[in-house]
Amino acid sequence: MSCDQERHIADELALLLLDTMMAATPPEVPARYASVDSLQRLHADLIVLRDFIYAAANGDLSRQVPLAGYIGGALKTLQANLRHMTWQTKMVAAGDLTQRVDFMGAFSESFNAMLIQFDQTLKELVRKENELNKVNADLLNEIAIRKQTEATLRKSKEKMRKLALTDSLTGLYNRRYFNRLAKEAIIRALRYSRPLSIMVFDIDYFKQVNDTFGHNYGDLVLKEVAKVTREVLRSTDIPARYGGEEFIVLLYETPATEAAEVAERLRRQLEATTMVDSEIGPIKITASFGVSDDFGKIDENHGDRILSEFVTTADRAMYASKNSGRNKTTVYTSKSSPAAAFRSKNLIPNQASREQGPPQNQN
Amino acid sequence: MTDRKYKFAWELLGNIEKGRPNLGLSTRLEVYRLMHFTFRDILEQHLGTDKTDQILYEAGKLAGTEFFKNILSDIKIFNDFLKRLQETLRDFGIGILRVEEADMERGTLTLTISEDLDCSGLPELVDQVCTYDEGFLAGILESFTGSPFKVEEIDCWCTGDRTCRFKAEVIQ
Numbered sequence: 001m002s003c004d005q006e007r008h009i010a011d012e013l014a015l016l017l018l019d020t021m022m023a024a025t026p027p028e029v030p031a032r033y034a035s036v037d038s039l040q041r042l043h044a045d046l047i048v049l050r051d052f053i054y055a056a057a058n059g060d061l062s063r064q065v066p067l068a069g070y071i072g073g074a075l076k077t078l079q080a081n082l083r084h085m086t087w088q089t090k091m092v093a094a095g096d097l098t099q100r101v102d103f104m105g106a107f108s109e110s111f112n113a114m115l116i117q118f119d120q121t122l123k124e125l126v127r128k129e130n131e132l133n134k135v136n137a138d139l140l141n142e143i144a145i146r147k148q149t150e151a152t153l154r155k156s157k158e159k160m161r162k163l164a165l166t167d168s169l170t171g172l173y174n175r176r177y178f179n180r181l182a183k184e185a186i187i188r189a190l191r192y193s194r195p196l197s198i199m200v201f202d203i204d205y206f207k208q209v210n211d212t213f214g215h216n217y218g219d220l221v222l223k224e225v226a227k228v229t230r231e232v233l234r235s236t237d238i239p240a241r242y243g244g245e246e247f248i249v250l251l252y253e254t255p256a257t258e259a260a261e262v263a264e265r266l267r268r269q270l271e272a273t274t275m276v277d278s279e280i281g282p283i284k285i286t287a288s289f290g291v292s293d294d295f296g297k298i299d300e301n302h303g304d305r306i307l308s309e310f311v312t313t314a315d316r317a318m319y320a321s322k323n324s325g326r327n328k329t330t331v332y333t334s335k336s337s338p339a340a341a342f343r344s345k346n347l348i349p350n351q352a353s354r355e356q357g358p359p360q361n362q363n
Numbered sequence: 364m365t366d367r368k369y370k371f372a373w374e375l376l377g378n379i380e381k382g383r384p385n386l387g388l389s390t391r392l393e394v395y396r397l398m399h400f401t402f403r404d405i406l407e408q409h410l411g412t413d414k415t416d417q418i419l420y421e422a423g424k425l426a427g428t429e430f431f432k433n434i435l436s437d438i439k440i441f442n443d444f445l446k447r448l449q450e451t452l453r454d455f456g457i458g459i460l461r462v463e464e465a466d467m468e469r470g471t472l473t474l475t476i477s478e479d480l481d482c483s484g485l486p487e488l489v490d491q492v493c494t495y496d497e498g499f500l501a502g503i504l505e506s507f508t509g510s511p512f513k514v515e516e517i518d519c520w521c522t523g524d525r526t527c528r529f530k531a532e533v534i535q
Contacts, residue, residue: 068522068523068524070523072523073523073524076526076528077525080461080526081461083463083473084461084463084475087462087463087465096442
Protein backbone atom coordinates (compact mmCIF):
# COMPACT_ATOMS: atom_id res chain seq x y z
CA MET A 1 0.00 0.00 0.00
CA SER A 2 1.39 3.30 -1.00
CA CYS A 3 1.73 6.29 1.29
CA ASP A 4 -1.03 8.03 -0.59
CA GLN A 5 -3.36 5.09 -0.06
CA GLU A 6 -2.52 4.94 3.65
CA ARG A 7 -3.09 8.70 3.99
CA HIS A 8 -6.39 8.36 2.21
CA ILE A 9 -7.59 5.57 4.56
CA ALA A 10 -6.47 7.50 7.66
CA ASP A 11 -8.21 10.60 6.39
CA GLU A 12 -11.39 8.64 5.70
CA LEU A 13 -11.40 7.07 9.18
CA ALA A 14 -10.66 10.39 10.88
CA LEU A 15 -13.57 12.02 9.04
CA LEU A 16 -15.82 9.10 9.99
CA LEU A 17 -14.94 9.54 13.69
CA LEU A 18 -15.24 13.34 13.51
CA ASP A 19 -18.66 13.05 11.90
CA THR A 20 -19.67 10.48 14.50
CA MET A 21 -18.81 13.03 17.17
CA MET A 22 -20.08 16.16 15.46
CA ALA A 23 -22.80 15.42 12.92
CA ALA A 24 -26.46 15.62 13.96
CA THR A 25 -26.97 12.11 12.61
CA PRO A 26 -23.86 9.96 13.02
CA PRO A 27 -22.68 8.05 9.95
CA GLU A 28 -22.51 4.25 9.85
CA VAL A 29 -19.17 2.49 9.56
CA PRO A 30 -18.63 1.89 5.82
CA ALA A 31 -19.11 -1.74 4.83
CA ARG A 32 -15.54 -2.07 3.72
CA TYR A 33 -14.45 -1.59 7.37
CA ALA A 34 -17.08 -3.91 8.87
CA SER A 35 -14.50 -6.52 9.73
CA VAL A 36 -12.32 -4.10 11.71
CA ASP A 37 -13.44 -4.85 15.29
CA SER A 38 -11.51 -2.02 16.96
CA LEU A 39 -13.10 0.51 14.60
CA GLN A 40 -16.57 -0.96 15.22
CA ARG A 41 -15.99 -0.74 18.99
CA LEU A 42 -14.66 2.81 18.83
CA HIS A 43 -17.61 3.86 16.69
CA ALA A 44 -20.08 2.15 19.06
CA ASP A 45 -18.45 3.81 22.12
CA LEU A 46 -18.66 7.21 20.48
CA ILE A 47 -22.37 6.62 19.76
CA VAL A 48 -22.91 5.65 23.41
CA LEU A 49 -21.01 8.72 24.60
CA ARG A 50 -23.04 10.97 22.27
CA ASP A 51 -26.29 9.57 23.64
CA PHE A 52 -25.19 9.83 27.27
CA ILE A 53 -23.90 13.38 26.91
CA TYR A 54 -27.02 14.47 25.05
CA ALA A 55 -29.29 12.93 27.71
CA ALA A 56 -27.23 14.46 30.55
CA ALA A 57 -27.27 17.85 28.81
CA ASN A 58 -31.06 17.63 28.84
CA GLY A 59 -31.23 16.76 32.53
CA ASP A 60 -31.38 12.95 32.40
CA LEU A 61 -28.75 11.77 34.88
CA SER A 62 -30.16 8.29 35.26
CA ARG A 63 -28.40 6.65 32.31
CA GLN A 64 -25.53 4.32 32.96
CA VAL A 65 -22.16 5.05 31.43
CA PRO A 66 -21.20 1.70 29.98
CA LEU A 67 -17.60 2.71 29.39
CA ALA A 68 -14.58 2.30 31.56
CA GLY A 69 -11.38 4.27 31.37
CA TYR A 70 -10.54 7.92 31.49
CA ILE A 71 -13.49 9.47 29.66
CA GLY A 72 -16.06 6.98 31.01
CA GLY A 73 -14.69 7.42 34.53
CA ALA A 74 -14.69 11.20 34.26
CA LEU A 75 -18.28 11.14 33.02
CA LYS A 76 -19.26 8.84 35.89
CA THR A 77 -17.63 11.24 38.34
CA LEU A 78 -19.48 14.16 36.78
CA GLN A 79 -22.72 12.16 36.88
CA ALA A 80 -22.11 11.19 40.52
CA ASN A 81 -21.43 14.82 41.44
CA LEU A 82 -24.54 16.09 39.70
CA ARG A 83 -26.69 13.38 41.27
CA HIS A 84 -25.24 14.14 44.67
CA MET A 85 -25.95 17.82 44.11
CA THR A 86 -29.51 16.92 43.21
CA TRP A 87 -29.82 15.05 46.48
CA GLN A 88 -28.26 17.98 48.36
CA THR A 89 -30.75 20.33 46.75
CA LYS A 90 -33.57 18.06 47.95
CA MET A 91 -32.12 18.27 51.44
CA VAL A 92 -32.00 22.07 51.18
CA ALA A 93 -35.62 22.06 50.01
CA ALA A 94 -36.43 19.99 53.09
CA GLY A 95 -34.90 22.70 55.26
CA ASP A 96 -31.29 21.54 55.70
CA LEU A 97 -29.32 24.69 54.93
CA THR A 98 -26.08 23.21 56.20
CA GLN A 99 -25.46 21.34 52.91
CA ARG A 100 -22.31 22.45 51.10
CA VAL A 101 -20.99 21.62 47.62
CA ASP A 102 -17.23 21.08 47.39
CA PHE A 103 -16.64 19.57 43.99
CA MET A 104 -17.90 22.00 41.34
CA GLY A 105 -15.40 24.84 41.40
CA ALA A 106 -16.91 28.30 41.09
CA PHE A 107 -20.43 26.84 41.13
CA SER A 108 -19.71 25.36 44.57
CA GLU A 109 -18.67 28.77 45.89
CA SER A 110 -21.82 30.41 44.51
CA PHE A 111 -24.07 27.61 45.71
CA ASN A 112 -22.57 27.66 49.18
CA ALA A 113 -22.70 31.47 49.32
CA MET A 114 -26.37 31.31 48.31
CA LEU A 115 -27.11 28.82 51.09
CA ILE A 116 -25.27 30.92 53.65
CA GLN A 117 -27.29 33.93 52.49
CA PHE A 118 -30.50 31.88 52.68
CA ASP A 119 -29.59 30.72 56.14
CA GLN A 120 -28.87 34.25 57.34
CA THR A 121 -32.03 35.60 55.71
CA LEU A 122 -34.10 32.82 57.21
CA LYS A 123 -32.61 33.40 60.65
CA GLU A 124 -33.27 37.11 60.26
CA LEU A 125 -36.85 36.38 59.21
CA VAL A 126 -37.31 34.07 62.16
CA ARG A 127 -35.83 36.72 64.45
CA LYS A 128 -38.17 39.36 63.02
CA GLU A 129 -41.11 36.98 63.24
CA ASN A 130 -40.27 36.33 66.87
CA GLU A 131 -40.06 40.06 67.46
CA LEU A 132 -43.39 40.57 65.71
CA ASN A 133 -44.93 37.75 67.71
CA LYS A 134 -43.64 39.35 70.87
CA VAL A 135 -44.98 42.77 69.85
CA ASN A 136 -48.26 41.10 68.92
CA ALA A 137 -48.40 39.30 72.25
CA ASP A 138 -47.63 42.58 74.05
CA LEU A 139 -50.38 44.31 72.09
CA LEU A 140 -52.85 41.55 72.86
CA ASN A 141 -51.85 41.78 76.49
CA GLU A 142 -52.29 45.55 76.39
CA ILE A 143 -55.71 45.15 74.76
CA ALA A 144 -56.70 42.61 77.39
CA ILE A 145 -55.59 44.98 80.16
CA ARG A 146 -57.52 47.84 78.57
CA LYS A 147 -60.60 45.68 78.15
CA GLN A 148 -60.33 44.63 81.75
CA THR A 149 -59.95 48.28 82.78
CA GLU A 150 -62.93 49.24 80.64
CA ALA A 151 -65.00 46.44 82.17
CA THR A 152 -63.97 47.55 85.65
CA LEU A 153 -64.86 51.14 84.75
CA ARG A 154 -68.21 50.04 83.33
CA LYS A 155 -68.92 48.04 86.46
CA SER A 156 -67.86 50.96 88.60
CA LYS A 157 -69.99 53.35 86.54
CA GLU A 158 -72.96 50.99 86.78
CA LYS A 159 -72.42 50.70 90.49
CA MET A 160 -72.25 54.49 90.81
CA ARG A 161 -75.37 54.85 88.70
CA LYS A 162 -77.17 52.30 90.85
CA LEU A 163 -75.98 54.05 94.00
CA ALA A 164 -77.29 57.33 92.60
CA LEU A 165 -80.70 55.78 91.92
CA THR A 166 -81.22 53.52 94.90
CA ASP A 167 -81.44 53.66 98.62
CA SER A 168 -78.35 51.99 100.03
CA LEU A 169 -80.14 50.38 102.98
CA THR A 170 -83.18 48.84 101.32
CA GLY A 171 -82.07 48.60 97.72
CA LEU A 172 -85.31 50.26 96.60
CA TYR A 173 -85.25 53.35 94.40
CA ASN A 174 -84.51 56.58 96.23
CA ARG A 175 -86.80 59.58 96.40
CA ARG A 176 -85.07 61.53 93.68
CA TYR A 177 -85.25 58.77 91.10
CA PHE A 178 -88.79 57.94 92.08
CA ASN A 179 -89.79 61.55 91.47
CA ARG A 180 -88.21 61.43 88.04
CA LEU A 181 -90.10 58.25 87.10
CA ALA A 182 -93.31 59.59 88.60
CA LYS A 183 -93.13 62.85 86.65
CA GLU A 184 -92.68 60.96 83.38
CA ALA A 185 -95.57 58.66 84.29
CA ILE A 186 -97.83 61.60 85.12
CA ILE A 187 -97.08 63.29 81.80
CA ARG A 188 -97.89 60.08 79.88
CA ALA A 189 -101.06 59.50 81.93
CA LEU A 190 -102.20 63.06 81.24
CA ARG A 191 -101.36 62.88 77.56
CA TYR A 192 -103.13 59.59 76.95
CA SER A 193 -105.79 59.85 79.73
CA ARG A 194 -104.60 56.74 81.46
CA PRO A 195 -105.08 55.86 85.13
CA LEU A 196 -102.13 56.19 87.50
CA SER A 197 -101.97 55.74 91.27
CA ILE A 198 -99.54 56.48 94.05
CA MET A 199 -99.45 54.47 97.24
CA VAL A 200 -97.75 55.84 100.34
CA PHE A 201 -97.23 53.82 103.49
CA ASP A 202 -95.54 54.48 106.77
CA ILE A 203 -94.53 51.97 109.43
CA ASP A 204 -96.64 52.45 112.58
CA TYR A 205 -94.80 53.30 115.77
CA PHE A 206 -91.43 52.82 114.14
CA LYS A 207 -89.83 55.06 116.77
CA GLN A 208 -90.74 52.45 119.37
CA VAL A 209 -88.93 49.78 117.32
CA ASN A 210 -85.78 51.89 117.36
CA ASP A 211 -86.16 52.77 121.03
CA THR A 212 -86.86 49.19 122.09
CA PHE A 213 -84.55 47.16 119.86
CA GLY A 214 -81.99 49.73 118.75
CA HIS A 215 -81.28 51.34 115.40
CA ASN A 216 -79.56 48.27 113.98
CA TYR A 217 -82.76 46.30 114.35
CA GLY A 218 -84.64 49.31 112.99
CA ASP A 219 -82.52 49.09 109.85
CA LEU A 220 -83.17 45.35 109.60
CA VAL A 221 -86.91 46.01 109.83
CA LEU A 222 -86.70 48.57 107.03
CA LYS A 223 -84.83 46.06 104.86
CA GLU A 224 -87.39 43.35 105.56
CA VAL A 225 -90.27 45.74 104.78
CA ALA A 226 -88.60 46.49 101.44
CA LYS A 227 -88.21 42.77 100.77
CA VAL A 228 -91.87 42.00 101.54
CA THR A 229 -92.93 44.98 99.44
CA ARG A 230 -90.99 43.73 96.42
CA GLU A 231 -92.49 40.26 96.83
CA VAL A 232 -96.10 41.43 97.10
CA LEU A 233 -96.13 44.15 94.45
CA ARG A 234 -96.75 43.46 90.79
CA SER A 235 -93.83 43.49 88.43
CA THR A 236 -94.96 46.78 86.91
CA ASP A 237 -95.23 48.61 90.24
CA ILE A 238 -92.33 50.90 91.20
CA PRO A 239 -91.56 51.01 94.95
CA ALA A 240 -89.16 53.48 96.55
CA ARG A 241 -88.05 54.54 100.00
CA TYR A 242 -89.36 58.06 100.38
CA GLY A 243 -87.63 58.90 103.63
CA GLY A 244 -87.26 57.48 107.14
CA GLU A 245 -89.85 54.75 107.54
CA GLU A 246 -92.02 56.06 104.74
CA PHE A 247 -92.33 54.20 101.42
CA ILE A 248 -93.99 55.15 98.18
CA VAL A 249 -95.17 53.10 95.20
CA LEU A 250 -96.04 54.17 91.65
CA LEU A 251 -98.71 51.95 90.07
CA TYR A 252 -98.97 52.32 86.27
CA GLU A 253 -102.31 51.86 84.52
CA THR A 254 -103.99 51.45 87.88
CA PRO A 255 -106.99 53.34 89.30
CA ALA A 256 -107.16 54.01 93.04
CA THR A 257 -109.56 51.17 93.79
CA GLU A 258 -107.18 48.59 92.31
CA ALA A 259 -104.21 50.32 93.93
CA ALA A 260 -106.07 50.04 97.25
CA GLU A 261 -106.42 46.29 96.73
CA VAL A 262 -102.67 46.06 96.16
CA ALA A 263 -102.10 48.19 99.25
CA GLU A 264 -104.33 45.92 101.30
CA ARG A 265 -102.47 42.81 100.19
CA LEU A 266 -99.21 44.43 101.19
CA ARG A 267 -100.59 45.74 104.48
CA ARG A 268 -101.84 42.27 105.45
CA GLN A 269 -98.56 40.64 104.46
CA LEU A 270 -96.54 43.15 106.51
CA GLU A 271 -98.77 42.57 109.47
CA ALA A 272 -98.40 38.80 109.15
CA THR A 273 -94.64 38.80 108.73
CA THR A 274 -92.14 38.57 111.57
CA MET A 275 -89.67 41.18 110.47
CA VAL A 276 -86.71 40.16 112.61
CA ASP A 277 -86.03 37.72 115.47
CA SER A 278 -84.18 39.79 118.04
CA GLU A 279 -82.61 38.65 121.35
CA ILE A 280 -85.66 39.91 123.20
CA GLY A 281 -88.24 38.50 120.85
CA PRO A 282 -89.70 38.73 117.37
CA ILE A 283 -90.28 42.16 115.87
CA LYS A 284 -93.59 42.62 114.12
CA ILE A 285 -94.94 45.84 112.64
CA THR A 286 -97.97 47.27 110.94
CA ALA A 287 -98.17 50.10 108.42
CA SER A 288 -100.71 52.72 107.48
CA PHE A 289 -101.47 53.17 103.80
CA GLY A 290 -102.76 56.02 101.67
CA VAL A 291 -103.66 55.63 98.02
CA SER A 292 -104.49 58.28 95.45
CA ASP A 293 -105.05 58.47 91.74
CA ASP A 294 -105.81 62.17 91.78
CA PHE A 295 -103.01 64.08 90.12
CA GLY A 296 -105.03 67.31 90.08
CA LYS A 297 -104.54 69.98 87.46
CA ILE A 298 -104.40 68.82 83.90
CA ASP A 299 -101.27 70.61 82.78
CA GLU A 300 -98.37 68.46 81.76
CA ASN A 301 -96.05 71.48 81.65
CA HIS A 302 -96.00 71.68 85.43
CA GLY A 303 -94.83 68.16 86.26
CA ASP A 304 -93.08 69.09 89.50
CA ARG A 305 -96.14 70.82 90.95
CA ILE A 306 -98.49 68.09 89.82
CA LEU A 307 -96.28 65.44 91.39
CA SER A 308 -96.08 67.36 94.63
CA GLU A 309 -99.84 67.69 94.82
CA PHE A 310 -100.31 64.07 93.75
CA VAL A 311 -98.03 62.82 96.53
CA THR A 312 -99.70 65.16 98.97
CA THR A 313 -103.10 63.59 98.25
CA ALA A 314 -101.71 60.11 98.90
CA ASP A 315 -99.99 61.43 102.02
CA ARG A 316 -103.24 62.90 103.25
CA ALA A 317 -104.93 59.53 102.75
CA MET A 318 -102.09 57.80 104.63
CA TYR A 319 -102.40 60.24 107.54
CA ALA A 320 -106.11 59.66 107.52
CA SER A 321 -105.29 55.98 108.13
CA LYS A 322 -102.97 57.01 110.96
CA ASN A 323 -105.57 59.22 112.51
CA SER A 324 -108.25 56.60 112.38
CA GLY A 325 -106.33 53.91 114.26
CA ARG A 326 -103.43 52.89 111.90
CA ASN A 327 -102.88 49.60 110.04
CA LYS A 328 -105.38 50.69 107.45
CA THR A 329 -105.65 51.76 103.84
CA THR A 330 -107.36 54.99 102.85
CA VAL A 331 -108.16 56.02 99.31
CA TYR A 332 -108.07 59.67 98.28
CA THR A 333 -110.37 60.49 95.40
CA SER A 334 -111.34 63.63 93.52
CA LYS A 335 -114.02 64.25 90.92
CA SER A 336 -111.54 66.27 88.92
CA SER A 337 -109.28 63.36 88.23
CA PRO A 338 -109.14 62.49 84.50
CA ALA A 339 -108.89 58.87 85.50
CA ALA A 340 -112.14 58.96 87.42
CA ALA A 341 -113.86 56.87 84.81
CA PHE A 342 -111.65 53.95 85.76
CA ARG A 343 -112.46 54.05 89.49
CA SER A 344 -114.40 51.32 91.16
CA LYS A 345 -117.36 52.30 93.34
CA ASN A 346 -116.52 49.56 95.83
CA LEU A 347 -114.67 50.55 98.91
CA ILE A 348 -112.21 48.26 100.58
CA PRO A 349 -112.97 47.00 104.10
CA ASN A 350 -110.32 48.94 106.04
CA GLN A 351 -111.00 52.17 104.21
CA ALA A 352 -111.33 55.02 106.69
CA SER A 353 -112.79 57.61 104.40
CA ARG A 354 -112.99 58.48 100.70
CA GLU A 355 -111.65 61.96 101.10
CA GLN A 356 -109.72 63.50 103.91
CA GLY A 357 -108.71 66.89 105.12
CA PRO A 358 -105.13 67.98 105.87
CA PRO A 359 -102.92 65.29 107.43
CA GLN A 360 -101.83 65.35 111.05
CA ASN A 361 -98.32 64.63 112.20
CA GLN A 362 -98.07 61.34 113.97
CA ASN A 363 -96.61 57.83 113.49
CA MET B 364 -15.80 -21.87 67.83
CA THR B 365 -14.87 -22.03 71.51
CA ASP B 366 -11.10 -21.57 71.67
CA ARG B 367 -10.62 -18.43 69.63
CA LYS B 368 -7.34 -16.60 69.78
CA TYR B 369 -8.75 -13.17 69.10
CA LYS B 370 -12.28 -11.87 69.24
CA PHE B 371 -12.49 -8.31 67.99
CA ALA B 372 -13.37 -5.55 70.42
CA TRP B 373 -13.00 -1.79 69.90
CA GLU B 374 -10.82 -1.54 72.97
CA LEU B 375 -8.30 -3.88 71.38
CA LEU B 376 -7.43 -1.13 68.91
CA GLY B 377 -5.44 0.14 71.86
CA ASN B 378 -4.34 3.57 72.97
CA ILE B 379 -2.62 4.76 69.82
CA GLU B 380 -1.65 8.20 71.11
CA LYS B 381 0.06 6.66 74.07
CA GLY B 382 1.61 3.90 72.05
CA ARG B 383 2.89 6.12 69.26
CA PRO B 384 4.00 9.38 70.88
CA ASN B 385 6.32 10.18 68.00
CA LEU B 386 4.69 8.63 64.97
CA GLY B 387 1.15 9.65 65.89
CA LEU B 388 -2.24 8.46 64.66
CA SER B 389 -1.51 8.24 60.95
CA THR B 390 0.53 5.96 58.78
CA ARG B 391 1.11 5.88 55.07
CA LEU B 392 -1.67 4.55 52.92
CA GLU B 393 0.61 2.10 51.17
CA VAL B 394 0.97 0.25 54.45
CA TYR B 395 -2.78 -0.17 54.77
CA ARG B 396 -3.11 -1.32 51.19
CA LEU B 397 -0.07 -3.55 51.56
CA MET B 398 -1.72 -5.34 54.45
CA HIS B 399 -5.18 -5.39 52.82
CA PHE B 400 -4.12 -6.78 49.47
CA THR B 401 -1.54 -9.23 50.81
CA PHE B 402 -4.25 -10.65 53.01
CA ARG B 403 -6.53 -10.88 50.01
CA ASP B 404 -3.78 -12.61 48.03
CA ILE B 405 -3.04 -15.26 50.64
CA LEU B 406 -6.69 -15.80 51.50
CA GLU B 407 -7.52 -16.27 47.85
CA GLN B 408 -4.68 -18.73 47.43
CA HIS B 409 -5.94 -20.77 50.36
CA LEU B 410 -9.70 -20.36 50.06
CA GLY B 411 -10.53 -19.28 46.53
CA THR B 412 -12.02 -16.05 45.25
CA ASP B 413 -15.61 -16.44 46.44
CA LYS B 414 -14.67 -17.43 49.98
CA THR B 415 -12.16 -14.61 50.15
CA ASP B 416 -14.78 -12.09 49.03
CA GLN B 417 -17.17 -13.47 51.63
CA ILE B 418 -14.56 -13.16 54.38
CA LEU B 419 -13.65 -9.61 53.39
CA TYR B 420 -17.34 -8.62 53.21
CA GLU B 421 -17.99 -10.06 56.68
CA ALA B 422 -14.87 -8.45 58.09
CA GLY B 423 -15.93 -5.11 56.61
CA LYS B 424 -19.39 -5.57 58.08
CA LEU B 425 -17.96 -6.25 61.53
CA ALA B 426 -15.82 -3.13 61.13
CA GLY B 427 -18.83 -1.07 60.05
CA THR B 428 -20.89 -2.33 62.97
CA GLU B 429 -18.19 -1.49 65.49
CA PHE B 430 -17.44 1.82 63.79
CA PHE B 431 -21.10 2.83 64.06
CA LYS B 432 -21.36 1.64 67.64
CA ASN B 433 -18.33 3.65 68.75
CA ILE B 434 -18.45 6.71 66.51
CA LEU B 435 -21.97 7.31 65.19
CA SER B 436 -24.49 5.71 67.52
CA ASP B 437 -25.76 8.96 69.08
CA ILE B 438 -27.62 10.05 65.92
CA LYS B 439 -31.29 9.25 65.46
CA ILE B 440 -32.42 11.23 62.38
CA PHE B 441 -31.56 9.75 59.00
CA ASN B 442 -30.45 12.95 57.27
CA ASP B 443 -28.31 13.88 60.26
CA PHE B 444 -26.84 10.39 60.12
CA LEU B 445 -25.87 10.75 56.45
CA LYS B 446 -24.34 14.14 57.06
CA ARG B 447 -22.35 12.90 60.03
CA LEU B 448 -21.27 9.80 58.12
CA GLN B 449 -19.97 12.02 55.31
CA GLU B 450 -18.01 14.15 57.77
CA THR B 451 -16.66 11.17 59.67
CA LEU B 452 -15.50 9.24 56.61
CA ARG B 453 -13.74 12.35 55.40
CA ASP B 454 -12.18 13.09 58.81
CA PHE B 455 -10.92 9.51 59.11
CA GLY B 456 -9.51 9.64 55.57
CA ILE B 457 -11.67 6.72 54.46
CA GLY B 458 -13.16 8.52 51.48
CA ILE B 459 -15.45 11.27 50.28
CA LEU B 460 -18.99 9.98 50.56
CA ARG B 461 -21.70 11.44 48.39
CA VAL B 462 -25.33 10.46 48.29
CA GLU B 463 -26.96 10.11 44.89
CA GLU B 464 -30.25 8.72 46.11
CA ALA B 465 -31.71 7.82 49.48
CA ASP B 466 -35.21 6.44 49.66
CA MET B 467 -35.70 4.99 53.09
CA GLU B 468 -39.34 4.11 52.43
CA ARG B 469 -38.17 1.68 49.79
CA GLY B 470 -34.94 0.97 51.66
CA THR B 471 -32.62 1.86 48.78
CA LEU B 472 -29.57 4.09 48.60
CA THR B 473 -27.02 4.89 45.92
CA LEU B 474 -23.75 6.17 47.35
CA THR B 475 -20.43 7.08 45.82
CA ILE B 476 -17.06 7.18 47.52
CA SER B 477 -14.32 9.19 45.90
CA GLU B 478 -10.69 9.04 46.94
CA ASP B 479 -11.47 5.67 48.43
CA LEU B 480 -9.06 4.22 50.98
CA ASP B 481 -8.99 0.81 49.31
CA CYS B 482 -8.96 1.45 45.61
CA SER B 483 -8.60 5.03 44.36
CA GLY B 484 -5.47 5.24 42.24
CA LEU B 485 -5.22 1.51 41.70
CA PRO B 486 -4.26 0.39 38.21
CA GLU B 487 -7.12 -0.82 36.09
CA LEU B 488 -8.11 -4.38 36.92
CA VAL B 489 -10.69 -6.75 35.57
CA ASP B 490 -12.72 -7.08 38.78
CA GLN B 491 -14.00 -4.71 41.46
CA VAL B 492 -12.03 -4.98 44.69
CA CYS B 493 -13.97 -2.93 47.25
CA THR B 494 -15.57 -5.94 48.90
CA TYR B 495 -14.42 -4.81 52.33
CA ASP B 496 -16.06 -1.41 51.69
CA GLU B 497 -19.31 -3.13 50.74
CA GLY B 498 -19.38 -4.93 54.05
CA PHE B 499 -18.32 -1.80 55.92
CA LEU B 500 -21.24 0.21 54.52
CA ALA B 501 -23.65 -2.69 55.11
CA GLY B 502 -22.58 -2.86 58.78
CA ILE B 503 -23.09 0.87 59.27
CA LEU B 504 -26.50 0.96 57.53
CA GLU B 505 -27.74 -2.13 59.37
CA SER B 506 -26.66 -0.67 62.68
CA PHE B 507 -28.45 2.61 62.06
CA THR B 508 -31.67 1.26 60.59
CA GLY B 509 -31.91 -2.06 62.43
CA SER B 510 -32.69 -3.72 59.07
CA PRO B 511 -30.33 -6.08 57.21
CA PHE B 512 -28.73 -4.46 54.16
CA LYS B 513 -27.06 -5.85 51.10
CA VAL B 514 -24.45 -3.51 49.59
CA GLU B 515 -23.00 -4.04 46.14
CA GLU B 516 -20.35 -2.04 44.34
CA ILE B 517 -21.61 -1.22 40.84
CA ASP B 518 -18.76 1.04 39.66
CA CYS B 519 -15.18 0.89 40.89
CA TRP B 520 -12.08 2.97 40.35
CA CYS B 521 -10.04 -0.08 39.52
CA THR B 522 -12.35 -1.06 36.69
CA GLY B 523 -11.80 2.38 35.19
CA ASP B 524 -14.69 4.25 36.70
CA ARG B 525 -12.79 6.95 38.66
CA THR B 526 -15.27 6.74 41.51
CA CYS B 527 -16.77 3.89 43.50
CA ARG B 528 -20.54 3.65 43.39
CA PHE B 529 -22.47 1.42 45.78
CA LYS B 530 -26.07 0.33 45.69
CA ALA B 531 -27.54 -0.53 49.10
CA GLU B 532 -30.86 -2.32 49.56
CA VAL B 533 -32.75 -3.57 52.55
CA ILE B 534 -32.96 -7.35 52.46
CA GLN B 535 -36.69 -8.09 52.50
